[in-house]
Amino acid sequence: MDKQLARLPDAESRNYRTLAISTAFILLIPVWARFIPGDVLHIDIVNVMVLAGIYACVVVGLNLLVGYAGQISLGHAAFFGIGAYTTAILCTRIHGFPTWLGVLAGTALSGAIGWLVGKPVLRLKGHYLAMATLGLGEIAFILFQQLKWLTGGTVGILNIPPLSMFGLKFDTDLKLYFVVWIIVMALMLLSINLIRSRVGRGLRALHSSEVAADAMGVNTSTYKVQVFVLSAAFAGLGGALFAHFQKYVNPESFVLAISIMFITMVVVGGMGNIWGGLIGVLLLTFLPPVIQALPQWLPGLPSGLQNFSNYELVLYGLLLILFMMFLPKGVADGLGRAADFTEVRARRLGDRRKAKRLEGR
DSSP, rough: HHHHHHEEEOOHHHHHHHHHHHHHHTHHHHHTTTTTTTTHOOOOOOHHHHHHHHHHHHHHHHHHIIIIIOOOOOOOOHHHHHHHHHHHEEEHHTTTTOOOOOOOHHHHHHHHHHHHHHHHHTTHHHHHHHHHHHHHHHHHHHHHOOOHHHOOTTTTTTTOOOOTTTTTTOOSHHHHHHHHHHHHHHHHHHHHHHHHHHHHHHHHHHHHHHHHHHHHHHHHHHHHHHHHHHHHHHHHHHHHHHHHSSSSSOGGGGGGGHHHHHHHHHHHHHHHHHHHEEEEEEEHHHHHHHHHHHHHHHHTGGGGGGGGGGSSHHHHHHHHHHHHHHHHHHHHHHHHHHHHHHHHHHHHHHHHHHHHHHOOO
């Protein structure tokens, strides 16, 4: 068995192979989705996948922070909102301001605020760090509501122009779909290379034991701030894309429930697994539209179960408990072990057949 496992491809090469296959599959989704009538599933697959790609920008960075560096954050909705409001303000208040530049500005400002916040906050550990980031999210939410002259208050900002770049306007879900998922795959490639680097090894050491990592010469304080800034920038990028996708933003889009949803996606998909966040995003982004489509699929469903917002946090909490109990390393780890087992069995079966053919000679 050990010899069979030794012949399996290493994690790095498997990541690149999976990235190539996933990119091809995801970019082909709009093609086969056209063959499924909308009144059959009652779900707009392309629209939901655009939202999933936007969330994936946030969750990929959050997985680096939580899954690899072991630093908990319950305030990533703040950076998500900063990115969204930055591009919304620039593109609606300044006539002719390039939307792609607004996206870059939202990403950069989120990263900069991440650095300002991360320097003092990351001195905390464990639940103290979680509470500090939770407070950050609540402060950002209050500012989004109260700075009416800048953010529009509870009404928010309307009529945000669609994303455009180099004369190309991405004003439909289908056009934005390809842009968003190309960005997601670029972030995945960046994350894979980061994990393979010296910084990635330092983050793993930091996650295992900060004291041991310090003793090994890892600059833990610098690494923590750097990965926090990178994670905040990823969240800001997702927020900026979200603003141009929705065409409006308001504070209700960046509440605590959004931060909890991001953490749930990381845990359900698999912490410390680069593909875990992506799997968690797809599962939990499709969960609300599937639940809302249940009355069409299952007539007679109680009305209380048809509105997802009625039990959203309860369901996320239940999912966290169940996955920590039965799949503590997430869906991605379970799928990976199943794939390894299947590949080992297939190779052993192939070796037996080969041996029988040789015996027959």
